[in-house]
Amino acid sequence: xGFIQQLINGLELGNIYALMALGYTMVYGIAKMLNFAHGDIxxxxxxxxxxxxTNVGMPPIIAILASVVVCSILGVVxxxxxxxxxxxxxxxxxxxxAIGVSYFLQSVALLIFGSNKRKVExxxxxxxxxxxxxxxxxxxxxxxxVTLIIMIGLTLFIKKTKLGKAMLAVSEDKGAAQLMxxxxxxxxxxxxxxxxxxxxxxxxxxxSSYGFxxxxxxxxxxxxxxxxxxxxxxxxxxxxxxxxxLLGIIESLSKAYISTNxxxxxVFGVLIIVLLVKPSGLLGKVRMDKV
Amino acid sequence: MKKLLNxxxxxxxxxxxxxxxxxxxxxxxxxxxxxxxxxxxxxxVNIILAVSLNLTVGFLGELTLGHAGFMSVxxxxxxxxxxxxxxxxxxxxxxxxxxxxxxxxxxxxxxxxPALRLKGDYLAIVTLAFGEIIRSVxxxxxxxxxxxxxxxxxxxxxxxxxxxxxxxxIVMISNxxxxxxxxxxxxxxxxxxxxxxxxxxxxxxxxxAFVIAAFFAGVAGVLYGHNLGILKPxxxxxxxxxxxxxxxxxxxxxxxxxxxxxxxxxxxLPEVLRGLSDYRMLIYAVVLIAxxxxxxxxxxxEFKENIASxxxxxxxxxxxxxxVTIRG
Numbered sequence: 001x002g003f004i005q006q007l008i009n010g011l012e013l014g015n016i017y018a019l020m021a022l023g024y025t026m027v028y029g030i031a032k033m034l035n036f037a038h039g040d041i042x043x044x045x046x047x048x049x050x051x052x053x054t055n056v057g058m059p060p061i062i063a064i065l066a067s068v069v070v071c072s073i074l075g076v077v078x079x080x081x082x083x084x085x086x087x088x089x090x091x092x093x094x095x096x097x098a099i100g101v102s103y104f105l106q107s108v109a110l111l112i113f114g115s116n117k118r119k120v121e122x123x124x125x126x127x128x129x130x131x132x133x134x135x136x137x138x139x140x141x142x143x144x145x146v147t148l149i150i151m152i153g154l155t156l157f158i159k160k161t162k163l164g165k166a167m168l169a170v171s172e173d174k175g176a177a178q179l180m181x182x183x184x185x186x187x188x189x190x191x192x193x194x195x196x197x198x199x200x201x202x203x204x205x206x207x208s209s210y211g212f213x214x215x216x217x218x219x220x221x222x223x224x225x226x227x228x229x230x231x232x233x234x235x236x237x238x239x240x241x242x243x244x245x246l247l248g249i250i251e252s253l254s255k256a257y258i259s260t261n262x263x264x265x266x267v268f269g270v271l272i273i274v275l276l277v278k279p280s281g282l283l284g285k286v287r288m289d290k291v
Numbered sequence: 292m293k294k295l296l297n298x299x300x301x302x303x304x305x306x307x308x309x310x311x312x313x314x315x316x317x318x319x320x321x322x323x324x325x326x327x328x329x330x331x332x333x334x335x336v337n338i339i340l341a342v343s344l345n346l347t348v349g350f351l352g353e354l355t356l357g358h359a360g361f362m363s364v365x366x367x368x369x370x371x372x373x374x375x376x377x378x379x380x381x382x383x384x385x386x387x388x389x390x391x392x393x394x395x396x397x398x399x400x401x402x403x404x405p406a407l408r409l410k411g412d413y414l415a416i417v418t419l420a421f422g423e424i425i426r427s428v429x430x431x432x433x434x435x436x437x438x439x440x441x442x443x444x445x446x447x448x449x450x451x452x453x454x455x456x457x458x459x460x461i462v463m464i465s466n467x468x469x470x471x472x473x474x475x476x477x478x479x480x481x482x483x484x485x486x487x488x489x490x491x492x493x494x495x496x497x498x499x500a501f502v503i504a505a506f507f508a509g510v511a512g513v514l515y516g517h518n519l520g521i522l523k524p525x526x527x528x529x530x531x532x533x534x535x536x537x538x539x540x541x542x543x544x545x546x547x548x549x550x551x552x553x554x555x556x557x558x559x560l561p562e563v564l565r566g567l568s569d570y571r572m573l574i575y576a577v578v579l580i581a582x583x584x585x586x587x588x589x590x591x592x593e594f595k596e597n598i599a600s601x602x603x604x605x606x607x608x609x610x611x612x613x614x615v616t617i618r619g
Contacts, residue, residue: 034412082580089587091411092354096540099533100579107572223419223529230416265427268420275417276405 004134006256007249012140012209014248015147019202020225021232021240022154023195029171029235030191033091036098037078039222040105041196045071045203046213047109050120060123068200075196076189084185102219109215117214120207139209146201151241154194158237167191171235224251227271233284242282246270311454318450327562328450332518334558335453336511339460341538341550343507348536349544350468351500352480353407354415356532358508360422363527364398365391365509367435370444370516384447388456388513395509398425399502407497422532430524440523441516448518456514460507465547467503476500477545541582 020042027035048067052058058066082101086094126138158164169177170187178184206221207213224247232243247267254266274282314331317323344358369391373383406417429435436442467473475496478486487493516522538557542549564571585591 028412034415082584085584086587089583092348092540092544093583093587095354095415096537097580097583099537100576100583103572104576104580107570107576111569111573223423227416227420230413234412259431261431262427265424268424268427271420272405272417272424275409275413279409279413 002133006252008134008136008140010249010252011245012143012248013252014245015143016202016205016209016244017221017225017228017248018241018244019147019150019198019205020221021228021244022151022237023198023202024226024229025232025234025237025240026167026191026195028229029237030167030188031079031083031087033083033094034098034226035195036095036222036226037101037105038195038199039218039220039225040102040109041071041075041199041218042203042206042221043109043213043215043218044074044105045200046120046207046217047113047118048200049123049204049207050118050213053121053123060125064123064201064204067204068197071196071200071203072193075192075199079189079192102222106215106219113215115215117212117217120211120213122208122211123204124208137209139205143205143209146205150198150201154198155237163187163190224267227267230281231271231274233278233281235285236281236283239281239283307458314450314454330558330562331450332448332453332514334555335450335457336515336518337535337538337554337558338457338551339507339511339514340535341542341554342457342460342464342547343504343511344535345539345542345544345547345550346464346468346476346500347504348539349546349550350473350480351476351497353497353501354411355418355501356415356529356536357402357418357420357422357425358504358535359527359529359531360402360418360425361395361398361505361508362512362515362531363425363429363522363524364512365395366512366516366522366527367429367441368394368509369513370441370522371434373445373447373517374441374443380445380447384452384517387517388510391509391513392506393509395512396502396506399505400498403498403501403505407494407501419529419532422527422529426524426527429527435524436522438524440521442521444516444520444522446517446520448514453514453518456510460510461547461551464503464507468547472496472499480545537579541579 020038023038023041024035027033027038045067048070049063052063052066053060078101082097083094086097122139124139124142126142128135128137129141130136158167166177166182166187167190169180169182170184174184177187202221202225203218207217225244228243228247229240230243231247232239232241234240247270250270251263251267255263258266278284318328318331340358340362344355347353347355369387372390373387376383376386378386402418402421406414406421409417430438468477475486475491476499478489478491479493479496483493512527534557538554539550541557542551542553560575561571564574567574
């Protein structure tokens, strides 16, 4: 495969990472917490898709909608039950809780579906296209298109709508936002809902290109997406997109040209180097410590 | 100078001796089944890991997610030494422990110097990344046996050795914490700007805590390897680091006794819940979430205070009751 083909593969993977990283980054920006359970929401989305498509026999589009709805509700419920009582707790407590939620989702999936991976039919039935010598599968065309639309939509949503501005305000200063009449709890819930919906879409795209889902499917992509979010500067939305895409391209190129086994190590190495040069990520804000 | 044989020290020494005698009695009389006997070494290893991680997370106040990485580096270094050096066990094993600890400490310096410039969540992700890099590299090296693992390690670890080394770890870390350096380390946790302005060398003390923690993680790794007889890179993944962190947090950050108790409970828990094997992880997850929520709820804190004051009459300083706040 040529270099351009590898680049496109990387772009496809990177876009999926970017979608997940967006969820991480939005939740981090607003709740100042690392939502380790985000990766497992991807898994839930993928399972929902497969259940609705194969067991209920609905068309793919309805299955996708169902998984978006299920994940959004799940995200909000998790936030209400597990994270809301910890609003003022130390970051470490919240982190451990998030890990607890992640274990919870994994073990529930394990109990329901067993440890065997489940085959998922691709929800995307589009034909592939070829430009010159390049072969683009239907999945990669849809992935690239969908993420582009979502990213533009999300940027517009945050910049232009009242709700989006409220999110920015809450992430900037919770107390001041509340004084301005913003319903902070509601805003946080909506952020979790949007983040989880993005995770569901990422899950759909992810299983469409890999074809299998298991209880631990979300774990490694979740960590990589987290790395992508940190790489771009956690809390920054353009940063998450950039970080995700960069990560995907680096991973795919190092798999192709350096070593398949060491690809993960290279990805993490790049993260470390970037953080050492720019300690708050590529597009992150530098915060000063005040006395 | 305080007297070396004060009341507190005597109680500690006597209780350590009693625990050892109790374990020996339980093992020799056969009350403890073979299965539970096999858990004694893992409990000791987890105690060493938890107490050492407590130094960075609880006392220094820096969140690190790469403790399993240090453990794996130490384990491979020590076990490779005993596999390739053919010395008598009583010479070989102490050297292996030292090698494991020192190699892990060297990695601690290599990783700590750049990483400790970062704070909070960024430090957490960088240590996580280092842990994963170590695991990937170990999986792909030939000398370490790759993904199949390093085989043929002598099973030297027994509960006496582990008990002694865990005891040494506990004594060294609690002495460190109560020393001048330890107070400097705690002051960094409490307020970094204030401690910098009274002239504490932040970089040195952060690195000191980090490297000592890495050293003991390496020692624990060597013990672990010589208990199982095989080392697999997949053991030392991100979940292992999380497990140690959970032990520290459940035991109470900045509380060494808490780490010891919680390491024992967390190691025994899967075995106690063996009958419910399918629901084990589920219960674990629910307990974890519930503990975290309860620990932060003010009502539960009050309840705990009440119980403690009833039990003790008067609590000495409320230090290390699991509610130490950590900077983000």
